[in-house]
Amino acid sequence: MKNRTLFILVMIFIVGCILFGGFLGIYIIGDETGGYNYDLAIPMIVGTLSGILLYVLFSKWSKRRNGNVPDFDERSIILMKRYLMIVLYVLLIGSGATLLILYSMGVYLIETGMLIVCLMTFYIIIGVGAFITKQL
Amino acid sequence: MKVINHIRDIRLKKGITQVKMAEDLQITRQTVNAIEKNKYNPSLELALKLIEYFNVPIEELFYLEKEENL
Numbered sequence: 001m002k003n004r005t006l007f008i009l010v011m012i013f014i015v016g017c018i019l020f021g022g023f024l025g026i027y028i029i030g031d032e033t034g035g036y037n038y039d040l041a042i043p044m045i046v047g048t049l050s051g052i053l054l055y056v057l058f059s060k061w062s063k064r065r066n067g068n069v070p071d072f073d074e075r076s077i078i079l080m081k082r083y084l085m086i087v088l089y090v091l092l093i094g095s096g097a098t099l100l101i102l103y104s105m106g107v108y109l110i111e112t113g114m115l116i117v118c119l120m121t122f123y124i125i126i127g128v129g130a131f132i133t134k135q136l
Numbered sequence: 137m138k139v140i141n142h143i144r145d146i147r148l149k150k151g152i153t154q155v156k157m158a159e160d161l162q163i164t165r166q167t168v169n170a171i172e173k174n175k176y177n178p179s180l181e182l183a184l185k186l187i188e189y190f191n192v193p194i195e196e197l198f199y200l201e202k203e204e205n206l
Contacts, residue, residue, distance in 0.1 A: 066165065
């Protein structure tokens with residue numbers, strides 16, 4: 001029961017973050033263009049809810065297929081720790097090296113939008129890597 | 137020195153599937169597979185659980201591989 005409550009709370013937090021990010025996006029676009037297009041909220045909400053529904057359906061299918069086998073255990077945690085340690089150093093050293101190379105190439109200014117794209121790419125790559133690590 | 141185990145043989149002898157064992161010990165099927173292939177050494181806690189689960193002495197389940205030069 002405790003795990004279920006925690007799961008629901010985590011899901012609410014994730015959905016809240018996704019919706020907040022979406023509305024923030026609408027606000028930023030509106031701020032740039034001068035008109036707030038709230039029609040964008042429909043695909044955002046529908047997409048988020050569809051994603052949650054797909055996840056719940058997949059979890060139920062997985063539970064039926066594998067029985068009451070946990071998703072995580074001691075080995076998964078060890079693998080994840082190793083993966084995150086490698087990611088930390090790759091990101092730290094990689095980002096530092098990239099900045100030095102850019103500076104040496106004569107790039108002295110970075111657009112904030114480009115930083116957002118860069119961070120989004122990092123998040124996606126780290127997320128995919130974590131998913132693959134979990135499956136090992 | 138490498139730790140070798142006989143978990144696969146004992147499990148098959150008792151007619152237990154990997155999924156059943158994973159369910160009973162609350163570990164993932166991948167972990168069962170990794171332990172059986174000697175790619176992962178379980179923690180002391182899991183090793184003790186395995187001994188209790190199969191009801192065999194520890195030396196029957198795990199042993200150290202002897203190096204040839206020793």
